[in-house]
Amino acid sequence: MREDPISMSSPDIEEEDIRAVLGVLPTGRLSIGPKLEEFERGVAEWVGTRHAVGVSSGTAALHLIVKALGLGPGDEVLVPSFTFAASVNAILYERATPVFVDIEPQTFNLDPEDLASKVGERTRAILAVDVFGHPADWDAILDLARRHGLAAIDDSCEALGAEYRGTRLGRFGAAAAFAFYPNKQITTGEGGMIVTDDADLARVARSLRNQGRSEMGAWLEHERLGYNYRMDEMSAALGASQFRRLPVHLERRDRVARMYGERLAQEDLVLAPAALPWVRPSWFVYVVTLAPGLDRDPIMREMERRGIPVRAYFSPIHLQPYIRREIALECVALPVTEDIARRTVALPFHNRLTEGEVDRVVRALREAIARSDGKR
């Protein structure tokens, strides 16, 4: 008997989401309308920031934050390499210089010690990432930022709903970015959002997403060079509807993470992700770390052969071809990043993964490791 395929990720779409999107179409307001305002207001209130600015992607959100903060040529921005390319690209779009910082092996987040050691004359900002939905060490990051007069940016594109010492992410640093790609905690198809308490930053971001128009000016008056980074109303309606169910989504994801955690606790050669006691993670993906010495790639291939999709999350950005070509990185040493990136495997993870599917994934992982370990 052939077993049903297991999906790597899957958006959680309910009847009410479909009704919300369809409801927009007859209104004739397909962009810049009430749904975007509703979605923005909901997120700002829930996160606890004064402003929220919806945009066309998480990448656009990060780009507009970098731009609104005035970062540009000659400015260095401290950023992890163990992240998605968008975190670094947002810096490069403005011709600022990313300076890569190593990570901690347990949380995969910025290592505060390496971070402090990389502050230099030209450092202007820290762009921290809440990797896989686990909050970065915000006390250490904000303390360092304060001492050196740096701006802090939170790439929270993987962490909507996470909390650091009882405070929801989105309130740390000058501004934070969320993303709503279909594999995130809630989706708009494509979409992102900036949250901030800084009225000027929010105003500039609103202008930049809308071709540089000012909020008050005439439609064809452009105050600055802007972009079309608008979120359309169908996406915003989906976002507002999904956002109402965020607590349910977080609970479903907690449940799947718990099922994995219980089963993996018995495996000697696999380290399950574990949140620090003072954070509430918001599970984005479920990434395990293989014991040193195991050869990951054959293990991943064997799992794929058994019908279990897996991913090598992340592939460090400082090793990407476009970065190696464009930036001189001779002296970049990121030993933890490089070690962890060779040993991490993202397992299938989404709201509706069943107990039976988790069992199948863990069994396949155990057998793939046994096979590969036997060959050592």
Ligand SMILES: *Cc1c(COP(=O)(O)O)cnc(C)c1O
């Ligand atoms: C998803 C993600 C983004 C934004 O991605 P988009 O596809 O542009 O919405 C940015 N940073 C990180 C770390 C992400 O995971």
